[in-house]
Amino acid sequence: MLVFLLRRLAQSVFVLIAMMIVVFFGVYMVGNPVDILISPDATPREIEETMARFGFDQPVHIQFLSFVGNALQGDLGRSFVHGESAVSLILSYMPATLELALLGLIFSVLIGVPLGVYAGYKADRWQGRAIMTGSIFGFSLPNFWVGMLFILIFAVELRWLPSTGRGDTVEVLGLRLSIFTADGLSHMILPALTLALYKASLVTRLARAGTQEALMQDYVKFARAKGLSETRILVVHVLKNIMIPIITVLGLELGSMIAFAVVTETVFAWPGMGKLLIDSILTLDRPVIVAYLMLTVIIFIVINLIVDVIYTLLDPRVRVKGEAA
Amino acid sequence: MSVLDVRDLQTHFFTDAGVVKAVDGVSFSLDAGEVLGLVGESGSGKSVTGFSILRLVDPPGRVVGGQINFKGQDLATLSAREMRSLRGNRIAMIFQDPMMTLNPVLRIETQMVEAVRAHDRVSHAAARDRAIRALSKVGIPSPAERLAAYPHQFSGGMRQRVAIAIALLNGPDLIVADEPTTALDVTIQSQILAEVQELARETGTALIWITHDLAVVAGLADKISVMYAGRIVETGPTDAVLTAPGHPYTEGLLGSIPGHGRRGERLTQIPGMAPNMARLPQGCAFAPRCPRVSDICRKDAPVITDIGPGRGLRCHHPTLAAEGVA
């Protein structure tokens, strides 16, 4: 187990280094931030000063080395626009995105798993087919358009839920979160549902396939021979078996949830790091873009590690193999 | 009164290739404490017969005819709910492959307790006690600790014991055992056979033991029914069938058991392959493989006839040994 974790960590470090190179040369070399940092009627001296202050006058490889050196100390530069450290800027926007992605993940499981299990149970009936056709619509609906429809229906027409913003937040463990206040939660429901829709269809398909396979197994027939109700067979015997692959996939999808939050946050004006990224792209605020990418990579790596651990905990068969190794 | 009385059971599979009559007019009855050996090759319909009794035939299969009377009640008339309250409670089943029958991600405790509480409104603790007793009855050491284990932590033989313990949990009147020892080592096989026989005798549970191996049921069953291509071709008390088989197929099965004939004699084997159930020949299904086949066999299917006390035979040309008995 330890060997396995160490190997995974070594891989992660490699990915991180590769990412640094790609990010630096990809993003740092593009556009000229001086143009937006300095007013057009600045004197050449002022321009030179700014260039020197941000280190743009150095050769590329020096810039890169100092970038790596600073990055290792958690310093990815200052935001050109906000003037504060890019990393801390992103970290302050991160809780909003994480709670949104997490709630979206929960929604997608709550929607997808029951639908998928039912569709697998009724695979050859119209109910199963209807759910499968519905799931195609689920992942055909463009994220941003769904969000707009939700706003139109639930916020503008029905006035049930607020359309944009984060609502009241409360400080929990040093993080400002919306999910624990009623007002904040009501602000989260629409964006989280929007974010969840695509994944919910994915989960539906996974759960359906898993259920169909599980239902053919002897242990399901044996459970029937024990006189268990169909509900218990589906909810306990089948569900527990199919949850392992679903959780694995979903864990890996949390990363893409965070990425797709970029779109959802823009639609709902949700002040998360996705919206910050878009704003930074539009203003060429390079340090923020770089910091966003580096932090996302780290999040992905952490998620992958956690998924591996959860997977081991969930599947007793893997657990034993791990102990033996 | 007999515990189980099956009359003219018909279970068909409606496949794309046509209707497969997996079980085609099977009849037998069973008293309390009696053991029936249901013998046949794979594909002969013996397992489907077992599943038909529990009404657990998977689509495209369906019970299309006949009666299954369990303690005087026709199972076909029961609602799904009533049937479920019988399964695992009055009628239990043991499956062939112990590696597959226990859910790999649930503890033994969960799988045993749920089987008790599906039928009795008892506390978890009471159900757990019953599970411990059942486990020790089938010879599992330190059952209380083993409850916390997962199936993969048991060997194949142990898993089958757990499955047998689950079948015994609610003190059923009938156990259908579908080749429960086929997947196990020979030594474990004989241990389990002896234990099951004792348990059945102790509790007065009727037992249907489905197997392809005549040798297995020889020491276990009170009576034997031999199935071929969805039909019972010979039935009778174990000793009578084994010493004087009437059907050429039974004779063939006996001849292929090592150690049954005289030492030094060649093992005989039944020529040909198990029949294609979707396209059975006209007449006797065994005719293409039968050493005593004649024109009438290819034209008319024989009917089952009594040839002695409790003995039935479905053959135009029974072997001499059986005629001697009659």
Next chain:
Amino acid sequence: MSVTDQPVATAIAVDPGKRWRIARTVAGVAVLGALALLFSGFGVASFAVRVVLLVGLVVLAAGLLQGRMHKFFSSPSAYVATACLLLLVILAIFATEISPQNPYDLRQLDIMDGRQPPGSTNFSGTMTYHLGTDEQGRDIWSGILYGLRVSLSVSIVATLIAMAIGVVVGIYAAWAGGRIEAVLMRIVDFQLSFPSILVALMLMAAFGRGLDKIVIALVIVQWAYYARTVRGTALSETRKEYIDAARGLGLPDWRIVFGHLLPNCIPPLIVISTVQVANTIVLESSLSFLGVGVPITQPSLGLLIANGYDYMLSGQYWMSMYPGVALLAIVASINMVGDRLRDTLNPRLTR
């Protein structure tokens, strides 16, 4: 039939499978040619080229399903999806002929007609805006037709290029093996570990807006996907005995690759690329919605939706709503057709 009269029989009755193969090849070349002409700018206005494109696409699809039509159309949703897709493709190809207005021609737009609700007539009373207008007075219906064309062509071209790169890299990796393969596949894994929207977003941030730029970005985020698939298929194919036999016969590598490996990699590719075109359309529209996609002068469906977004909350829903419906229709019908294709062509891939 004896051995001797076999050649005679084949000479008389042309093998229907072979006829379809020829038809498919001709249609494929025609489609590629037509696309190339249309995008190089030569044939943009040419009606004939676009007719060739449509006919080529239909023949190609029919050739693909030849002998499996029955299975493909075994569910009613397959009819609906295919009809819908065909209709939308026709609308996109002949947008110039069908639409009442050229939404890209700013001279035809009248700011006085801005934000008219559906069904209203224009300022001079010569045409009716059945689906309303946007803030620049652009007819939404015409905008949808042209936007459909932009969305479809951008994603189809990007998919074709990505597929070509993926096939080359995948087959090369499988064929070369060893260190080359390891390095190439590491790159593929590395790229696939990042969500495509993020990568595309970064690329567009770097490139700036533009049709050519978005095609490049979409190619970059997709090629690895195809490379992985092709390498998988090619790898399982190279292990088969006939490849050894072919090598043993001294056939040159390129003949084995083009004659044996490539044809076997095509069926899974077709299934994947169908679904991938749908994903690409969504991706492109998302990027355009975020303001880093197609240029404002040539709005795709995503940009049309984004343009109308600000007016959505004030009840002027039609500017975003109808382009969204068109987007949903094209993506859903492609996905449904793809779903049927997967079941029909490759039962092993069924999920």
